[in-house]
Amino acid sequence: MRDALDATPYDALLLLSFGGPEGPDDVVPFLENVTRGRGIPKERLKEVGQHYFLFGGVSPINAQNRALLEALRKDFADHGLDLPVYWGNRNWDPYLTDTLREMAADGRRRILVLATSAYASYSGCRQYREDLGAALTTLEGEGLEPPRVDKLRHYFNHPGFLEPMIEGVLASLAELPEDVRAGAHIAFTTHSIPDVSADTSGPVEGHGEGGAYVRQHLDVATTVADAVRERTGTPHEWRLVYQSRSGAPHVPWLEPDICDHLEALHGEGVPAVVMAPIGFVSDHMEVLYDLDTEATAKAAELGLPVRRSATVGDDPRFAAAIRELVLERAATESGTAVKPCALGALGASHDLCPAGCCPARTPRPAAAGADSPYA
Numbered sequence: 001m002r003d004a005l006d007a008t009p010y011d012a013l014l015l016l017s018f019g020g021p022e023g024p025d026d027v028v029p030f031l032e033n034v035t036r037g038r039g040i041p042k043e044r045l046k047e048v049g050q051h052y053f054l055f056g057g058v059s060p061i062n063a064q065n066r067a068l069l070e071a072l073r074k075d076f077a078d079h080g081l082d083l084p085v086y087w088g089n090r091n092w093d094p095y096l097t098d099t100l101r102e103m104a105a106d107g108r109r110r111i112l113v114l115a116t117s118a119y120a121s122y123s124g125c126r127q128y129r130e131d132l133g134a135a136l137t138t139l140e141g142e143g144l145e146p147p148r149v150d151k152l153r154h155y156f157n158h159p160g161f162l163e164p165m166i167e168g169v170l171a172s173l174a175e176l177p178e179d180v181r182a183g184a185h186i187a188f189t190t191h192s193i194p195d196v197s198a199d200t201s202g203p204v205e206g207h208g209e210g211g212a213y214v215r216q217h218l219d220v221a222t223t224v225a226d227a228v229r230e231r232t233g234t235p236h237e238w239r240l241v242y243q244s245r246s247g248a249p250h251v252p253w254l255e256p257d258i259c260d261h262l263e264a265l266h267g268e269g270v271p272a273v274v275m276a277p278i279g280f281v282s283d284h285m286e287v288l289y290d291l292d293t294e295a296t297a298k299a300a301e302l303g304l305p306v307r308r309s310a311t312v313g314d315d316p317r318f319a320a321a322i323r324e325l326v327l328e329r330a331a332t333e334s335g336t337a338v339k340p341c342a343l344g345a346l347g348a349s350h351d352l353c354p355a356g357c358c359p360a361r362t363p364r365p366a367a368a369g370a371d372s373p374y375a
């Protein structure tokens, strides 16, 4: 008999995130790490640096990951799941490679990875897998035996990710002045990515027309909007829009941008807007600057009442969802049939990214996928 809270064959969970600067001196080196070889215009980098300096050079993302780490450890302990949780970042300290080295030294041989990105895309999935691959290669070069790493399936449609989001939208609606509440529009936002990245996101058979990236976000937006309608009795118009565009202006990225969308809604006479950042796991800089600062200023200029709803962050329901996903994957890897939990129309995403999933312009070896050269 399998113990319900046995994560075998896994011996550790790795929280893998983006990382962010923790003071003014960190900002430029952080941006250099993020953009190495990515062809982002210098002007854009200067501008993004200013976003960080506006907040004292501190991104909130590391504190948010420390809180999530604590929430995961507490949830696991409360449920008798004996699985150590580590934390590493792609772009800032604690760096992924250092964490993996520590994990190898601690004797961890089979690691499950939780990335703080819920959807398919090169930036949100394969890039994390490539960085895992590079870290494994580094360990190998140091003469260490690299552990085997698997990545949790995309959790965008897990109820533990969606429920806090639904509540967040309800709370934001409730905060709006009563006379504009019923007519409020919900603008679901996510990170814009190049059209070609969107079209090739997810498994090959789903490529084209925004790919898995847009489909998954539309599925979440539909689920959240339906739940809000059921609970308030009021249908709200909504649209999926984008934010945080970078890259050269002549390269097409997903549109419309949230600020243009606010302007269009205002022109149509929409009386209020809730901005719901469904694309993000915590209220990091893209939320704090692009929505709470820039888009909110735009709305004020228009005289349009707006509220921004919360991301899941360290919500205990999200931590519980991760425990469920860990146990689900552990059971699958142990050969036990499990019914994966998912809301919406798309169903649970694949466990193992197939070959050709979210391809890179310049491919690098990626771990935790069917096309991985690693154990």
Ligand SMILES: CC1=C(CCC(=O)O)c2cc3nc(cc4[nH]c(cc5[nH]c(cc1n2)c(C)c5CCC(=O)O)c(CCC(=O)O)c4C)C(CCC(=O)O)=C3C
Pocket (backbone or CB within 6 Å): 018, 019, 020, 021, 031, 034, 035, 038, 040, 044, 045, 048, 059, 060, 061, 116, 117, 118, 121, 123, 124, 191, 192, 193, 194, 244, 245, 246, 247, 279, 284, 285, 286
């Ligand atoms: C899909 C996606 C997510 C969501 C999934 C996930 O969470 O991973 C995400 C998250 C984040 N992006 C972040 C920061 C940055 N992203 C950049 C650049 C880019 N992001 C892209 C996409 C995404 N990004 C893309 C296509 C680029 C262009 C360059 C390239 O093709 O790689 C740049 C360079 C400057 C700029 O152009 O903005 C910065 C500084 C932070 C940290 C925030 C903080 O510090 O609190 C987080 C969580």
Ligand SMILES: [Fe+2]
Pocket (backbone or CB within 6 Å): 191
């Ligand atoms: Fe980004």
